[in-house]
Amino acid sequence: MSEFVRNQWYVAAYGREIGRELFSRTVCGESILFWRTEAGAVAAMSDRCVHRRFPLSQAPSHLAGDTVVCGYHGFTYDQGGACVAVPGQTRIPRTARLTSYPVTELDGFVWVFIGDRANAGSTRVPRAPWLDMPGWTAVSGMEPLAARYSLLVDNLLDLSHETYLHGGYIGTPEVAETPIVTRVDEEAGIVHVSRRMADAACPPFYAKSTGITGRITRWQDIEFTPPCLYLLHSRIAPVGVLPGADGADPDAFHVEVVYALTPETEHSTHDFWAVARDFALDDQGVSGFLEENNRTVVLQDVAALNVLERVIAAEPDGYQELSINIDTGGLAARRLIAKLR
C-alpha cells in the first residue's frame, strides 16, 4: 500500500539539470525520463521502453533530434511519448506509447505532476519566487536522502533541532528554548509555525553573511504547503530593530530558505534546498559561504535521518513516539498530508 500523496505537483529537478542529455529521476516510485527539446521545452515520460522495459535513460539509449531512441532494440519516441519507429517493420502498434507527465518550470524548478493528468491543470503549483526575482540572489543544491519523506517533514517542521544537530552553524540555545506558535490554514492547506526570538545569539550562518556582530532579533516563520514545498521566512536584525508600522523593514536582513521535499521511493527522498537573500546581492564570498554552510547543515540532517531511517525500519510496527509542544507543527503537517492522501 503506497504512502505517496498522488495528484500533486512535485519538484523533480532544477531547470539547470535538464538539457540535451537523457536524465532520469524517480518521483513517488515512478521512473521518469526528462530531456529538453531543441526548442527548449522540458519533456517528461516514463523511463521504460514499452517493448521490454529497458530504461530509456540507459546508454546506449540516446536523443536523436526531438526523439528518444531505445538503446536495446531501437524503439523511438517523440516528445509526447508516442512511438514513432520500431525495428523490422513499418507498422507501429497503436498501444506503443509511453506515459507522459505534465511538467512546468517555475522559480528555477522543474515541477512534475504525479497522478491522473486530468487533475494537473486544476492543482496549485506552490511558489518560491525569491529564487528567481530581482532584488534577491540565491544558492541551491539537492542532497539524496536515504530516508522516508515523513522524516524530513518532521525534521523541517521542528526547528528546535537546530540547537543540537546544527550547533555552530545555524543553532543557538534560544531556538530550542523559545516556544512556537502553530497555525493551520485549513482552506489553503498550509501549516504556519512561528518562533520569534527578541534577543538571541547570532549563529555563524547569519553573523558571517550579514556582518552583524552583536545579539539579534531573529524570526523564523515557516510556511509549509504539503506535500512538497517548505518555506522558512527568516528575518535577522540587531536586537530591538523591528519593522515599521507600515511594514517597511529596511534595517533587517531577510533570508528565504526553501526546501522541496520530493519522495523518491517509500524509503528515500530528494532533498532540494535553496537559500535566497535580499542583501550582499553581488558578493560572491557571501554566496559561497551560504552555499557551503547550508549544504553542511543539510548533510547533518541527511546523516541523522539516514540513521533514523534504519532505526525505524527495524522497529516493530506501532512503535511509540512521545510528542511535546515543539511537535505541534510536525503533527499538523502529518494531518494535512494524511488528508491529501
Next chain:
Amino acid sequence: MSEFVRNQWYVAAYGREIGRELFSRTVCGESILFWRTEAGAVAAMSDRCVHRRFPLSQAPSHLAGDTVVCGYHGFTYDQGGACVAVPGQTRIPRTARLTSYPVTELDGFVWVFIGDRANAGSTRVPRAPWLDMPGWTAVSGMEPLAARYSLLVDNLLDLSHETYLHGGYIGTPEVAETPIVTRVDEEAGIVHVSRRMADAACPPFYAKSTGITGRITRWQDIEFTPPCLYLLHSRIAPVGVLPGADGADPDAFHVEVVYALTPETEHSTHDFWAVARDFALDDQGVSGFLEENNRTVVLQDVAALNVLERVIAAEPDGYQELSINIDTGGLAARRLIAKLR
C-alpha cells in the same frame, strides 16, 4: 515456486575448469561440487556436507586421493558421494550420502543432469561439435550474469538488438531492418530463426577476422534447443556469393556462435559463449581478436541485462510488454520452455 526447467542437461563448466581443485558451481539453485578423479573422470555431488551443511568446496575442505574431506569435522566422501569416514567412530550411518549428479563431457563442456537421475539416460544432450572438431578452431569464455535466464533467452533470440546495443562490433543497420523467418520444430523441440541479408555492411567483427573489405551477404540462422543450448550459424560472403547447387560453399566464411544458458539462481545466469570458425585456423591474431571482441559484446549484453533485471524485479507483477514481429523467436522459445517446465 521454482521457474527452473528440471530433468534436463545443463552446461556446468568447461572441461578445462575442472581439475584436482574442488570447484563449486550452482546450477538451477543446486550447489554442486565438481572435481576430477585421479583417473580423470569428472565427479559431481552436492556441495553440502550431510552433517552440518558445511560447503565441501570451502577451505580447509580438500581432496585426498579420490575422496573429499570436509573442512569442518572431517566427514569424508568418495567419488559417488558415499560417506567413507566420520570422526570419533568407525560406524558410518547408512544415510550418510551426498546427492550425486550424472555428468557427461562433450564438445569441451561438462554437462550435468538436473532432476530425477533416472531420466538422465533418456534425455538428449544437445551438441555443439564445432568446438572440438577438425577443420574448426574456437575461442570461448563464461560471463556471470546477474539477471534471470529468461532475459538472456529473449536477448539471444532477437538479434535486432545487435544494431543498437552492439553497433561498432557486430551490429549494422541491416540487422534491425531485415525481417526474420521463425520456424518451430515441435517434435525436436527446437526454435529456428533466420535472417538473411543479401547486401549488408560488414561489421568490424567479421571484417577484421575474414579480411572482407566490401559489403557482404550475411546469413544468421539461429537454432535454439531449450533450455540450454543456443547455436547461431553465421555465414559471411562477399555480396552475391552463394552456396552451390550441391550445397558446397567454399567461398564463404562460416562462424558458429555457441551460447550455453545455464540458470544459476532464479535471478542469475551462467552465460557461456564460444565462437568457432572454419577459416584462419592457425591465426592467433584472429583468435585473439574474436575472443576479445566477442567478450566485449557479451559484456554489453551483461551490462544491459543486469540493468533490466533490477528494473523488472522492481516492477509490479503482471507488468506489460509489447511484442512485435522481431519477437516471434523469443515468444516461441518461451512457449517451448513453458512446455518443458
Next chain:
Amino acid sequence: MSEFVRNQWYVAAYGREIGRELFSRTVCGESILFWRTEAGAVAAMSDRCVHRRFPLSQAPSHLAGDTVVCGYHGFTYDQGGACVAVPGQTRIPRTARLTSYPVTELDGFVWVFIGDRANAGSTRVPRAPWLDMPGWTAVSGMEPLAARYSLLVDNLLDLSHETYLHGGYIGTPEVAETPIVTRVDEEAGIVHVSRRMADAACPPFYAKSTGITGRITRWQDIEFTPPCLYLLHSRIAPVGVLPGADGADPDAFHVEVVYALTPETEHSTHDFWAVARDFALDDQGVSGFLEENNRTVVLQDVAALNVLERVIAAEPDGYQELSINIDTGGLAARRLIAKLR
C-alpha cells in the same frame, strides 16, 4: 517469532569497553546504550530517544555529567533512564522514560539482564573467575560473528572440528579420534562434555606456551551454562603425568578457555573469547602468543560460520542434518536452550 532466550543474563561488553563515551551494543535484538557514571558505575538503557527514536549513542548525542543529551532535539536522561529535560517547555511528560537494564560487572565482563527485570535478582549470573583471579593471567577479545548464535553453540560443543578447521593451531588427529563423554546436569542446567586424551601430539598453541616438547596427556572438559557462558577446562601435561590422589596437580599446565556467546540479532552474534592460564604469569611473550593464536582460531571459526550462516539462510525450511556421537554435547545444549526458551 523470536528465537532469543529471555530472562537471562548476557555478556554485553568487557568492563574496559565502557567509559565516559556513549557506547551502544545490541543484545538479543535490543539496542542498549552503555556508559559509566562519574562515580564509575555502568548505566544501561534503551538506545532510542523516546521522542522520535534517535539513537542516543549517535553523535552529536553526548554525556553531560551523569546525563545523556539526545543529539537531535536535546531530550536529556539521567542514569536510570528518566527524562530530566525537554526543549521549549519546563513540564516533562510522565511517560518520558527509557527502558533501563539491570547490569552487573563480574570477572571483567559487563553482564546485562534481558527480559522482565523483576526476574534479574533471582537469576544466576554464571562465573568465569579465572579472568580476574590471583595466580592466573588472561588475554581476551571479541569478534563479531555474522551468523546465528546456535551455530556458535554447535561449534563450541563439538571440538572434533579442531582437527580439521584448526589444524596447526589447536587441533591434532587425536581430538577427532577420541570419543567424548557427555553428561547433562538437569538441575543446574549445565552440559558437560569431556574428552581425555592419554597420549596425544601437542599442538603449537600449547607447545609454544608451555614449553613441552614431547607428547602430552590432554584433557578437554567443557562446561556450558546456556545460554551465554562456555568454559573449556583444559589440562596439559607430559604423557603419564596425572593429578595426585588428593587432587593436587602441580606438574600440569591449566588453561581456562572462556567464551561468552551473546546473540546480537537473529543472524549475528558477539563472540567474546578469553584464555586464562596458571603458568608463565608474567611472560608477555606467552600472553602475546596466546592472544594472537587464539584470535586466529576464533577468526577461523568466524569465517567458517559466516559461510555456514549464508548456506543455512538459503536452505529450505526443515533441511536435513545428520548427527553422530560427536554431536551429543551440541544436541544436549540445544535441548537445554529450548527448555529455557
